[in-house]
Amino acid sequence: MLWDWQFAFSILPQILAALKITISATFAGFLLALILGMLFMFLSRSRVQPVSVVVKWLVQFIRNTPLLVQLYFVFYVFPELGVSLSPFTAGVIGLGIHYSTYLSEVFRSGIDAVPKGQWEACRALNFTRSQTWWKIIIPQGIPPVIPVIGNYLISMFKDTPLLSAITLVEILQTAKIIGSGTFRYLESFTIVGVLFFLLSYPASKLVKYMENRWNPRY
Amino acid sequence: MTQTAQPMVQYSKVSKSYGDLKVLKQIDFEIGKGEKVVLIGPSGSGKTTLARLLMTLERPDSGTITVDGTPLWHEMVKGKLVKAGEKHLRKMRGNIGMVFQHFNLFPNMTVLKNVMEAPVSVLKTSKDEAREKAEAMLDRIGLLDKANSYPAKLSGGQKQRVAIARALVMNPRIMIFDEPTSALDPELVGEVLDVIKSIADNEEMTMLLITHEMDFALDIADRVAFFDGGTIVEQGPPQKIFYEPESPRLKAFLRRFSRSGLRSGGE
Numbered sequence: 001m002l003w004d005w006q007f008a009f010s011i012l013p014q015i016l017a018a019l020k021i022t023i024s025a026t027f028a029g030f031l032l033a034l035i036l037g038m039l040f041m042f043l044s045r046s047r048v049q050p051v052s053v054v055v056k057w058l059v060q061f062i063r064n065t066p067l068l069v070q071l072y073f074v075f076y077v078f079p080e081l082g083v084s085l086s087p088f089t090a091g092v093i094g095l096g097i098h099y100s101t102y103l104s105e106v107f108r109s110g111i112d113a114v115p116k117g118q119w120e121a122c123r124a125l126n127f128t129r130s131q132t133w134w135k136i137i138i139p140q141g142i143p144p145v146i147p148v149i150g151n152y153l154i155s156m157f158k159d160t161p162l163l164s165a166i167t168l169v170e171i172l173q174t175a176k177i178i179g180s181g182t183f184r185y186l187e188s189f190t191i192v193g194v195l196f197f198l199l200s201y202p203a204s205k206l207v208k209y210m211e212n213r214w215n216p217r218y
Numbered sequence: 219m220t221q222t223a224q225p226m227v228q229y230s231k232v233s234k235s236y237g238d239l240k241v242l243k244q245i246d247f248e249i250g251k252g253e254k255v256v257l258i259g260p261s262g263s264g265k266t267t268l269a270r271l272l273m274t275l276e277r278p279d280s281g282t283i284t285v286d287g288t289p290l291w292h293e294m295v296k297g298k299l300v301k302a303g304e305k306h307l308r309k310m311r312g313n314i315g316m317v318f319q320h321f322n323l324f325p326n327m328t329v330l331k332n333v334m335e336a337p338v339s340v341l342k343t344s345k346d347e348a349r350e351k352a353e354a355m356l357d358r359i360g361l362l363d364k365a366n367s368y369p370a371k372l373s374g375g376q377k378q379r380v381a382i383a384r385a386l387v388m389n390p391r392i393m394i395f396d397e398p399t400s401a402l403d404p405e406l407v408g409e410v411l412d413v414i415k416s417i418a419d420n421e422e423m424t425m426l427l428i429t430h431e432m433d434f435a436l437d438i439a440d441r442v443a444f445f446d447g448g449t450i451v452e453q454g455p456p457q458k459i460f461y462e463p464e465s466p467r468l469k470a471f472l473r474r475f476s477r478s479g480l481r482s483g484g485e
Contacts, residue, residue, distance in 0.1 A: 120275055121322035121381075125336040125388060126311045135335065139326045 008187040011178050015191055018174035025091050025170060026157045032096025033156070034149075037103030044108065063101040068162050070094050075166035087168035091160075099156055103149060110145035111137060147211035154203050158196060171195060224287055226251045226392060226424040227272060232281035234267055241267045243448040244281070249392075251286075254418050254425045256435040256456070259445035260471060265428050268445070269394045272426065273316045274307050285310055285392070312340075315390030319397040321377040323369040323384070329356065330365040333384045341388065355383040359413050375406030379413050386417070393417060395427045407431070414438070432460060432475055444468045 043055040062070065075090040085093065114137050122132040164173035175188035227249040234242040242264045249255050257265035270276045271283060274290065283290040292299045293306040302310075324332050333352035337343040343351070356362045359379045369377055378398055385393065395414060399407040411434050417423055418438040429435060435442055436456045443453035444465075452465045463469045 115322075117318060117320055117322035118324070121318065121324070123275060123311075124273055124314075124316040124318075124385065126308055126340045127336065128308075128340075131339050135339065136324055136326070140324075 004184070004187060007182075007184060008191060011188055012191065014178065015171055015174050015188065015195070018169060018171045019195060021088070021168065022157075022160045022170040025088060025095065025160050025163060025168070026153070028092045029095030029099065030153050030156055032092060033099035033103050033152075036096060036100030037107055040100060040104035041107040041111065044104065045111075059101045059104055062098060063105075067094065067098045067159060068165060070098055071162060071166050087163065087166050090166055091163035091168050094166075095156055095159065095163075099152055102152055106145050106148050106152070107142070110141040112141075113144065114141045143214055146214065147207050150207035150210060151204070154200050154207070157203075158200060161192075224251075225249060225284075226253070226286055227426075228284045229268070229271075230282045230284070232268075232271065232278045232283060234264075234271065234276065234279050240448050242271075242278075245448075245450065247443070247450060249424055249426060250440075252421050252424055254427065254438050254440045256439040256442045257426065257428045257445055258430070258432075258435065258442060258459075258471070259451075263445040264448045265443075265445040266396055269316070269396050269426055269428060272392070273314055273394055274311055285313060312388070313390055314392045314394065315385035315388055316394040316396065317378070317382050317385055317398050319401050321369075321374070321381045321401075323377055323381055325369050328366050328368055329361065329372070329380050332369065332380060333387055336384065336388055351387055352383070355387050356380075358416075359383055373406060374402045375409045378402065378410045382410070382413050382417070391422075392424045392426065395425070395429070397428050397430070399429065399431060430475075436460060444471065446471070 040055055040059055044052050044059065046052045046055070071091065071094040074094045075085065075087065078085060078090070118136055118140065119132065122136055127135070160170055161172035163170055164176065167173075169177070171192050175185075175192045178188045179185040225248040227247075229245050229247040232242055232245045232247075233240070241262075245264075245268065247268070257268065259265050267276065271278050272285075272290070278291060282292060288310065289299065289302070290307075290310050291302050293302045323329075324335070327335060330349070330352055333355060334345070334348040337348040337351065338345055353362060353365065356365055359382065361376060361379055361383070364372060364376065364380075369380070372380065382398075398414065399410050402410065411431065414427070414434075415438060418425060425438075427435070427439070439456045441453060442456045442459040444451050444459060444463075444467075446467050452459065452463065452468050459468070460472065463472055
């Protein structure tokens, strides 16, 4: 089986078009993961015992089950409960919830690293809880963990091919469709792999750069 | 230095435990208006906890604390005394300021912003007015030229002076100093004690100071209270406590600081 350049270039536009789906699923999923991750972090610190216990258990459960299983659940099981979702929406929700559990742990470790004295100084100066969080704690706690969060973004990007299992036509699925139509798999899968590399590698370099620039920060 | 009929702070049968450890045992203690009280004692004796309860950093297990006649940790709701809610605590907290052993400056803000932030956010002072007051306060402690620096660039003594400015700019009626110089290199202690002395020169300021600087306590204290094992063992004027101690435990504690070794205020 020899590499056919002409064939490779002919299928490139189709794959690149699907890349848009891959990238938008990544960003939408990550946005959801960030928001839910913050929410889970706050709730796990709640002084209302039942809330923090339930949230902690939920986070552990989702972290310790495979993303693929969760995607199947959202796409195939939810309709039986009356909620029918498109592959894109189901994919974004599955990615978002799954990664929010990792991010909530990351946020928590960042916040826990802020010295207790900062909380006490805020109380002594009579800041409200909200002011304490947004002016003092989060600006200190979050920047050091941004590189870790960046790595999770890259991870999520590389997980998007899983969404082909719930019929989303992103780049992997596109490659499979081309392959089964032309019986040429070499070029399509190679292009998909190279595209992932071309985006992931510089991104991971950027994350490394951020890590060196921001740690130590103070 | 005047002591009027109603004390500024009154602890009544205050107890606090951490798990099995009883840190404060049924403490009765008063601080008069404008009085400067120094707490001394070995670590774990309860003096820091006493201060922290006043600053509402911890809740007493039992007993009451009143500030200028008003209960701190309790409030009157429909004629009944109940555990105070956050609103009441915030109202009371406005009267009290605290300076910590490890400064606790906000590293993500400049010195000026550290001093301005609370007046703007909490007292709702305008930014211009807050800036003016902050600059005046920094000038008073000799750190105006560091206004735009970040705390990381300051020495320990400078950080602590900024921390004092930050607390003072909120106009508290009671200032608490929890071992303000214990974390400083010896040559930096004097500049901080000078600032605290200038605060003590204000007759109206009620001060609670926890320190091992005995010379300084002799200089500014109206009363010294010796804590040990969760109770006040002995209290009285500094001259008496340091030079005519009565209880054996106080004598043993003072022996660690021999007469010639009493640390001087700096220079």
